Amino acid sequence: MQAHALKPEEHYIVDEPYYEPIADEIQVFEAAYHNQLPILLKGPTGCGKTRFIEHMAWRLKLPLITVACHDDLTASDLVGRYLVMHGETVWMDGPLAKAVRIGGICYLDEVVEARKDTTVVIHPLGDDRRNLPMEKKGELLEAPESFCLSMSYNPGYQSVLKDLKQSTRQRFIALNFNYPNAELERKIIEKETGIDVKIAKQLVKFADMTRNLKGAGLDEGASTRLLVHAAKLIVKGVNPVAATRGAIGHALSDDDEMLAAIDELSASLF
Amino acid sequence: MKKQPSLNAKEMETRLNALIDTEFSMRCFTEQAQQLTRFNRVQQEFVLHWVEVLTQTSEDFADQFVSISAKALDLMSQESIRALILQAMDAFDEMGALEAIKILREVESFAKNEAKKQSGVALDDVSGILEHFVCGLNGRQLKIQSALESYTDTENIYLPALITHFSNKEDNFRLYKALLVHQWAQTWYGSWRIVEILQAHLETLEKPELFLSAFHFFETIRLDHCIARDFPGQYRDMYRLRTLLTQQLEQSWYQKTKILCAHTATVKDSYLLSKQYYNELSPTRCCYQGILQLDQIIQTMSERIESEKARFKIDLKNILDEIKEKNIAPESQVVEEKFHVDIDKSDIDGELEITLYLDGEPVAPPEETLATLESIIQDLGDIPDDYLVPAGDGDYTLEARSNKQDSHNIWGGVLQDEGIYLYKEWDYLRQHYRKDWCVLKEKDVHPSYDHFVTKALQQHKGLIKSLRRTFEALRGENKRLKKQPFGEDIDIDAVVEAYADQQVGLEGSDCLFTRMQKEDRNIAVMLMVDMSGSTKGWINDAEREALVLLSESLETLGDQYAIYGFSGMTRSRCELYRVKRFDEPYNDLVKARISGIRPQDYTRMGVAIRHLSFLLNEVAARTRILITLSDGKPDDYRDYRGEQGIEDTRLALFEAKQSGIHPFCITIDTDGKEYLPHMYGVANYIVLDDVAKLPLKVSDIYRKLTS
Numbered sequence: 001m002q003a004h005a006l007k008p009e010e011h012y013i014v015d016e017p018y019y020e021p022i023a024d025e026i027q028v029f030e031a032a033y034h035n036q037l038p039i040l041l042k043g044p045t046g047c048g049k050t051r052f053i054e055h056m057a058w059r060l061k062l063p064l065i066t067v068a069c070h071d072d073l074t075a076s077d078l079v080g081r082y083l084v085m086h087g088e089t090v091w092m093d094g095p096l097a098k099a100v101r102i103g104g105i106c107y108l109d110e111v112v113e114a115r116k117d118t119t120v121v122i123h124p125l126g127d128d129r130r131n132l133p134m135e136k137k138g139e140l141l142e143a144p145e146s147f148c149l150s151m152s153y154n155p156g157y158q159s160v161l162k163d164l165k166q167s168t169r170q171r172f173i174a175l176n177f178n179y180p181n182a183e184l185e186r187k188i189i190e191k192e193t194g195i196d197v198k199i200a201k202q203l204v205k206f207a208d209m210t211r212n213l214k215g216a217g218l219d220e221g222a223s224t225r226l227l228v229h230a231a232k233l234i235v236k237g238v239n240p241v242a243a244t245r246g247a248i249g250h251a252l253s254d255d256d257e258m259l260a261a262i263d264e265l266s267a268s269l270f
Numbered sequence: 271m272k273k274q275p276s277l278n279a280k281e282m283e284t285r286l287n288a289l290i291d292t293e294f295s296m297r298c299f300t301e302q303a304q305q306l307t308r309f310n311r312v313q314q315e316f317v318l319h320w321v322e323v324l325t326q327t328s329e330d331f332a333d334q335f336v337s338i339s340a341k342a343l344d345l346m347s348q349e350s351i352r353a354l355i356l357q358a359m360d361a362f363d364e365m366g367a368l369e370a371i372k373i374l375r376e377v378e379s380f381a382k383n384e385a386k387k388q389s390g391v392a393l394d395d396v397s398g399i400l401e402h403f404v405c406g407l408n409g410r411q412l413k414i415q416s417a418l419e420s421y422t423d424t425e426n427i428y429l430p431a432l433i434t435h436f437s438n439k440e441d442n443f444r445l446y447k448a449l450l451v452h453q454w455a456q457t458w459y460g461s462w463r464i465v466e467i468l469q470a471h472l473e474t475l476e477k478p479e480l481f482l483s484a485f486h487f488f489e490t491i492r493l494d495h496c497i498a499r500d501f502p503g504q505y506r507d508m509y510r511l512r513t514l515l516t517q518q519l520e521q522s523w524y525q526k527t528k529i530l531c532a533h534t535a536t537v538k539d540s541y542l543l544s545k546q547y548y549n550e551l552s553p554t555r556c557c558y559q560g561i562l563q564l565d566q567i568i569q570t571m572s573e574r575i576e577s578e579k580a581r582f583k584i585d586l587k588n589i590l591d592e593i594k595e596k597n598i599a600p601e602s603q604v605v606e607e608k609f610h611v612d613i614d615k616s617d618i619d620g621e622l623e624i625t626l627y628l629d630g631e632p633v634a635p636p637e638e639t640l641a642t643l644e645s646i647i648q649d650l651g652d653i654p655d656d657y658l659v660p661a662g663d664g665d666y667t668l669e670a671r672s673n674k675q676d677s678h679n680i681w682g683g684v685l686q687d688e689g690i691y692l693y694k695e696w697d698y699l700r701q702h703y704r705k706d707w708c709v710l711k712e713k714d715v716h717p718s719y720d721h722f723v724t725k726a727l728q729q730h731k732g733l734i735k736s737l738r739r740t741f742e743a744l745r746g747e748n749k750r751l752k753k754q755p756f757g758e759d760i761d762i763d764a765v766v767e768a769y770a771d772q773q774v775g776l777e778g779s780d781c782l783f784t785r786m787q788k789e790d791r792n793i794a795v796m797l798m799v800d801m802s803g804s805t806k807g808w809i810n811d812a813e814r815e816a817l818v819l820l821s822e823s824l825e826t827l828g829d830q831y832a833i834y835g836f837s838g839m840t841r842s843r844c845e846l847y848r849v850k851r852f853d854e855p856y857n858d859l860v861k862a863r864i865s866g867i868r869p870q871d872y873t874r875m876g877v878a879i880r881h882l883s884f885l886l887n888e889v890a891a892r893t894r895i896l897i898t899l900s901d902g903k904p905d906d907y908r909d910y911r912g913e914q915g916i917e918d919t920r921l922a923l924f925e926a927k928q929s930g931i932h933p934f935c936i937t938i939d940t941d942g943k944e945y946l947p948h949m950y951g952v953a954n955y956i957v958l959d960d961v962a963k964l965p966l967k968v969s970d971i972y973r974k975l976t977s
Binding site: 074075076077081082083084087089136181182205208209210212213216217241257258260261262264265266267268269270 | 398399400401402403405406407408411447451500501502503504507621623758759760765769782786
């Protein structure tokens with residue numbers, strides 16, 4: 001089998017990604033999109049931010065260009081750069097410029113990870129100017145109506161170094177995400193994995209136990225994504241305690257005592 | 271090596287007499303010395319070593335050890351005897367000589383336990399896991415404590431220090447878990463919601479203990495059903511333990527207790543069944559049910575209920591005030607000011623979904639208020655109507671009362687909010703940590719608004735200028751690197767060169783890019799300044815001047831820094847003086863505090879290093895440095911002299927290194943070379959032979975250290 005190579009601008013989502021709305025986020029997103037306002041998705045890891053944006057790209061029938069931000073991400077990584085080809089320099093659009101050009105959704109994932117000076121290049125796109133200055137090329141790229149700028153951010157990081165500048169965040173419509181309530185979370189696990197209702201309920205309960213430990217030894221409780229992972233293992237016949245250990249326990253902590261306690265919690269349920 | 275012969279009775283007695291005073295006391299070791307002749311020299315030396323160690327604590331204590339030593343050697347390995355002595359010493363520290371001697375005298379039962387310990391599980395070893403476990407279960411945070419029997423007072427769960435019921439460790443651990451879950455279940459499934467009715471009824475009975483054990487019997491059945499429903503895995507374990515110990519319920523009781531299996535069964539059902547059957551019942555205690563301590567439950571609960579009620583009412587008042595403030599307009603909607611609470615219990619995870627309403631509109635209470643609400647519901651099952659009346663103005667006294675802390679109870683409670691911390695200390699003789707041994711208090715240095723700093727700045731004007739220049743050069747700046755294999759931009763010069771190379775038939779280089787490299791220093795430095803009495807006079811002046819100059823340099827550099835002074839006397843009064851915290855700017859107040867640094871008492875360094883490492887690790891930085899400015903060896907009144915001080919400090923520095931901190935010491939003690947390599951490592955200290963050089967050198971050393 002071979003991996004399927006796609007150009008980012010061709011990345012249309014064809015099949016509906018499964019998404020359960022928590023509140024009125026779909027409506028708010030659509031309203032913001034039609035008013036050409038950029039959107040910020042806030043929430044802990046694994047609560048469905050990326051799935052939501054995929055769902056919206058499918059709904060709005062737009063190509064989705066995702067940029068995973070990291071601390072070495074520079075402005076030229078986003079906007080574009082000259083490359084040398086056959087003895088000449090050739091301009092190559094970065095993902096942001098590409099998204100603007102084709103009028104798709106540009107999704108900057110975990111934007112706080114990017115350097116602060118990098119995030120500034122999105123400012124003109126984020127307000128009513130809606131353009132992208134490409135200084136090196138001496139061009140100003142105007143965004144078409146269909147272009148949508150969105151980014152995600154996890155406010156749970158308590159590091160002083162990882163915070164979003166006010167000048168950036170105040171340009172965005174913010175949607176707050178959190179883990180769904182127990183009933184919805186159970187439904188998500190069932191739909192995603194086809195697992196038995198009883199075990200799905202127990203997994204949700206287990207997630208809640210780990211969330212009780214947040215701040216008392218754990219930085220974060222189990223996310224919905226981890227529950228789905230565990231459920232997938234269980235469906236394949238892995239013993240539930242081993243599945244939760246592999247998919248959840250070790251993902252949450254490296255501390256031996258904490259791991260033992262998490263193991264005992266899952267053993268008390270399954 | 272030739273084996274040394276055993277000591278004879280005479281020699282043994284002489285050695286013992288040399289260690290413990292016999293001249294002015296009535297002690298005589300003839301008999302014990304005679305008994306010890308049975309053992310080989312290694313064992314004899316082992317006893318003598320520990321006698322020597324114990325005399326440091328108390329001679330009576332050492333005397334007791336001599337009298338049991340022969341028996342102990344008969345019964346146990348040296349390792350186990352060491353454990354016995356350590357346990358006794360810990361008891362001596364915490365509860366005094368009587369308790370410690372009692373432990374030594376119970377050498378036989380200790381030896382028996384030691385044998386069992388091979389398969390047994392000690393609470394100390396598993397309490398970390400159990401505490402996380404119970405925290406994960408749900409509800410109010412419960413602390414785990416050690417006691418003879420297992421019980422709860424609804425805030426603590428008491429468990430036995432050692433469990434040896436079964437012949438393997440796994441089952442013994444399962445029993446710990448079962449004991450814990452049973453006690454937790456009492457607080458979570460509402461066993462104590464009718465505690466007052468129960469108490470009143472008990473007072474009317476001739477044999478209340480009979481009724482209470484019947485109640486516990488039925489309640490255990492009810493709780494087991496709750497556990498089976500919500501935690502099937504846990505119930506399987508508990509059932510297995512009962513089977514192993516053949517503690518199954520008699521058949522006839524299944525029918526009678528059927529009502530307790532229902533989803534809707536409450537503690538009232540157990541109570542009614544107890545009333546009906548307590549005379550005809552001789553319940554056997556199940557292995558994990560522990561005991562009931564009704565008095566303690568009533569006391570803890572009534573204190574909590576009272577304080578939570580007051581707190582909740584005050585919270586309601588605050589919420590109301592806040593809402594009123596927002597709706598200042600006369601047509602404000604707050605008319606009736608009536609609160610009510612909706613409680614919904616999720617049938618999946620058992621979480622309570624609580625909504626607070628004001629005049630029919632939902633309001634979002636702060637997190638602490640929600641926690642209080644949850645705790646109240648856990649106690650009472652509901653929120654009574656009188657709770658929902660916001661506090662009047664006079665009720666604030668209640669809050670003040672409940673927040674009052676007992677200042678004498680330093681070792682009992684956690685007083686971190688007030689800047690008091692407990693730290694362990696390494697005992698060199700015992701080769702063992704003493705838990706919660708030092709009491710450390712953070713204080714602010716009293717600022718002194720004199721002209722010291724201005725004068726120092728004036729005096730070293732030239733030096734500061736040159737320091738600034740050197741430090742500016744150090745400051746991290748973006749550098750554009752040329753001819754890189756990859757990067758954000760093309761290096762046109764390199765392209766031209768490569769192109770030219772290709773034209774003449776040479777291989778063109780592929781390093782054609784420029785790359786921005788950000789030099790980020792990202793350093794946090796903690797300065798730990800010796801404020802012991804010995805720094806009095808010109809050393810203190812030099813220290814203060816050094817701090818002024820270093821602060822000026824660090825301000826130029828932009829590194830994060832904090833300054834703390836340390837001193838104190840004895841382990842119960844270790845003091846850290848804040849001069850500058852990490853998050854404080856270098857302002858007039860900090861300058862006045864530097865000027866206000868005055869010599870105090872002694873230098874108990876270990877505890878200061880442990881606390882400052884803790885503070886340093888809270889700061890986000892890639893490199894963390896702990897610099898000590900000192901004038902001599904660690905030293906404290908009586909028990910921290912010589913090797914004890916050096917070894918504890920060494921261990922504290924080792925702990926700091928383990929957590930990723932780089933310690934460094936600048937000292938003016940010319941003898942420093944003798945002990946500093948042992949404490950800090952060969953390259954991590956510097957001895958200045960001239961105090962006058964301190965101000966100039968400190969900045970210079972820092973520059974070298976971080977570039």
